[in-house]
Amino acid sequence: MRGIRRTRPSTSAMNGFYAIGFLVVLSFVLLAACERGALESKVPAAKPPAADNSEIRLVDRLDREVRFTKTPTRIVSLSPSTTELLFALGLGSSIVGRTEHCNYPPEALEIAKVGSGTLEGISREAIVNLRPDLVLCKWDSHQPLIETFEKLGIPIVAFGPENIQEMFQEARLIGSITGQQAEAEQLVDRMSARLERFKAVVSTIDAQDRKRVFYQVWDAPLMTAGPTSFIGEILTTAGFNNVFSDLTNRYTRVNSEVLVERDPQIIFAPTTHSTEVKLESFATRPGWGNVAAVRDGKIFIINGDQVSRCGPRLLDAMEQMIRLGYPHVAAGLEP
Amino acid sequence: MILLVAFGLLLALAVSSLAVGAVPIPMAGVVDWMLNKEDSGLSVAQRTILWDLRLPRIFIACFVGGSLAAAGVGFQGLFRNVLADPYVIGASSGAALGATLVVVAGVKLSLGGLGATVIGPMLGSIAVVLVVFVVGSLGRHGSALTLLLAGIAISSMTNAIVSLLMFLNDQKAIVILSWLMGSLAGSDWSVVWVTSVAAPLGFILLWGIARQMDAFLLGDAASQSLGLSLMQFRMLLIVGASLLTASAVGSAGIIGFVGLISPQIARLLIGAKHCWLIPMSSCVGAIILIVGDAIARTVVAPAELPVGIVTAMLGCPFFLSLLLSSKTAGRM
Numbered sequence: 088m089r090g091i092r093r094t095r096p097s098t099s100a101m102n103g104f105y106a107i108g109f110l111v112v113l114s115f116v117l118l119a120a121c122e123r124g125a126l127e128s129k130v131p132a133a134k135p136p137a138a139d140n141s142e143i144r145l146v147d148r149l150d151r152e153v154r155f156t157k158t159p160t161r162i163v164s165l166s167p168s169t170t171e172l173l174f175a176l177g178l179g180s181s182i183v184g185r186t187e188h189c190n191y192p193p194e195a196l197e198i199a200k201v202g203s204g205t206l207e208g209i210s211r212e213a214i215v216n217l218r219p220d221l222v223l224c225k226w227d228s229h230q231p232l233i234e235t236f237e238k239l240g241i242p243i244v245a246f247g248p249e250n251i252q253e254m255f256q257e258a259r260l261i262g263s264i265t266g267q268q269a270e271a272e273q274l275v276d277r278m279s280a281r282l283e284r285f286k287a288v289v290s291t292i293d294a295q296d297r298k299r300v301f302y303q304v305w306d307a308p309l310m311t312a313g314p315t316s317f318i319g320e321i322l323t324t325a326g327f328n329n330v331f332s333d334l335t336n337r338y339t340r341v342n343s344e345v346l347v348e349r350d351p352q353i354i355f356a357p358t359t360h361s362t363e364v365k366l367e368s369f370a371t372r373p374g375w376g377n378v379a380a381v382r383d384g385k386i387f388i389i390n391g392d393q394v395s396r397c398g399p400r401l402l403d404a405m406e407q408m409i410r411l412g413y414p415h416v417a418a419g420l421e422p
Numbered sequence: 423m424i425l426l427v428a429f430g431l432l433l434a435l436a437v438s439s440l441a442v443g444a445v446p447i448p449m450a451g452v453v454d455w456m457l458n459k460e461d462s463g464l465s466v467a468q469r470t471i472l473w474d475l476r477l478p479r480i481f482i483a484c485f486v487g488g489s490l491a492a493a494g495v496g497f498q499g500l501f502r503n504v505l506a507d508p509y510v511i512g513a514s515s516g517a518a519l520g521a522t523l524v525v526v527a528g529v530k531l532s533l534g535g536l537g538a539t540v541i542g543p544m545l546g547s548i549a550v551v552l553v554v555f556v557v558g559s560l561g562r563h564g565s566a567l568t569l570l571l572a573g574i575a576i577s578s579m580t581n582a583i584v585s586l587l588m589f590l591n592d593q594k595a596i597v598i599l600s601w602l603m604g605s606l607a608g609s610d611w612s613v614v615w616v617t618s619v620a621a622p623l624g625f626i627l628l629w630g631i632a633r634q635m636d637a638f639l640l641g642d643a644a645s646q647s648l649g650l651s652l653m654q655f656r657m658l659l660i661v662g663a664s665l666l667t668a669s670a671v672g673s674a675g676i677i678g679f680v681g682l683i684s685p686q687i688a689r690l691l692i693g694a695k696h697c698w699l700i701p702m703s704s705c706v707g708a709i710i711l712i713v714g715d716a717i718a719r720t721v722v723a724p725a726e727l728p729v730g731i732v733t734a735m736l737g738c739p740f741f742l743s744l745l746l747s748s749k750t751a752g753r754m
Contacts, residue, residue, distance in 0.1 A: 336592035
């Protein structure tokens, strides 16, 4: 009897271990598969119009085809950058709904709100009640909304550029849906010209004068922007060497020790991390006192609404960064 | 009797909450609309809101609240501990893993209009509970404690895998988060159909062993001497309770508190006999979630509050007042 009682648990324990082992192996296989197939969102594109020219078709960031039989005139915008882009394209009067965070341009504040910016805070009822014929949502955080509105037959397009070129493409896309192609081309031309001007100015800065920069996305936990993010992109384009250029994630936690070791000469931070960013807070962090940027007082606050939105004002943030980092070339930034 | 009252209250609240939301719709219009009158005076947008958004949402609130509350009774019985909740042996971490895998792998399959993001969490939650049950009941004694500890260990590992997947798929982390947040806002009819099958099934399973659950409370040895087969009983209970939990997490994500507090409230109202306690707890859970969600979608309109905040702030004072005024409190 004792023998039986002893053997049974041990085999059972073995089974348990096999079960756990199987799960672990399975999850790593899946992990490996995911890593390889890591599905990137696609840049949306307009499709050639149908034969009879009666409808506009497009493919959005989630590879969904959306069709429009008439030009949308009642648009709900669910992100501040999209709202700014719509206004820049002269479509401000077509926006019927926005989020609490859509605070620019000032005219935007008069548009009806449909909730806060996060998925949880958005009221589907309020959106339906506005009878929109186009909803522009964020491709990543708003996916559950797409399921709802697809079923209701309300056109919803997954948006959210991840770099400047994608912003240009999405501007053109909105232009083609709304019949504002000319405005979209003008906007893109204007911004491209400005970008080229910045690049020309930056190219005059010698390689040894380029400054090491840390961009603080968040303070606790300490987070930064990697080179694949649009913030990483404007840092590099503005002639800075991102001290965390070896990151693969767009926005991620980083180690404070590594930051001290990489000794940035400039630190940029947006206006707020939920509370206002205080310049004095940097020097008091353990080990940061000897970081070049802290020692030399080269910590700069950048307008958070400009730098954190991949929208038409992103180049304003970039210009501000160049002026702060390389004041000697600032004169060349004007057209 | 009190059960009938609770059920009546539930029905009344479900109907009247149809008139409550970010977009005001007059009760008279709602009643006319329900009676199928041609001239309900509602706009097309209002009718869409009622039929496609609000009604399924109320159904789901009812099913999810009822399911979590019944599952809570099940797990509290299983562990003979009133602090157990439906997620105690891994259902929530399993649901999170299911949702994460679906998003990360970009699975787009849908079964009868049911998205992968509903199926994923359901299967994940059942799978993890199953593993916990197999591992936990094979130990030396196969006791409830082993099960509980196995649940804690495996949940932790599952959560770690979820976090790791989110870290490795930085671009999708926010997508995953948007599916993990417990919310009733995404409710639609396809989800109603599946919960209205899965939840009652789990409920009947659990209710069917109500008498055994009473016996089980006496202790392992005593209940065995009453003729209870522990292994079989535990298995039925876990299957029923995790079916309920899975249908809840699949429909609405992870909503806390309801599954923990509803059984306690029900116990104070109707006593600890499971054949009454299970339906009563379900009624209480459904009421809490319907009222909580009605408040969540109006109080900061047009924005919405996470429903968990409301249910906790609402349920807690109610529970405490019952607890302090009840003579039976000590016998919980």
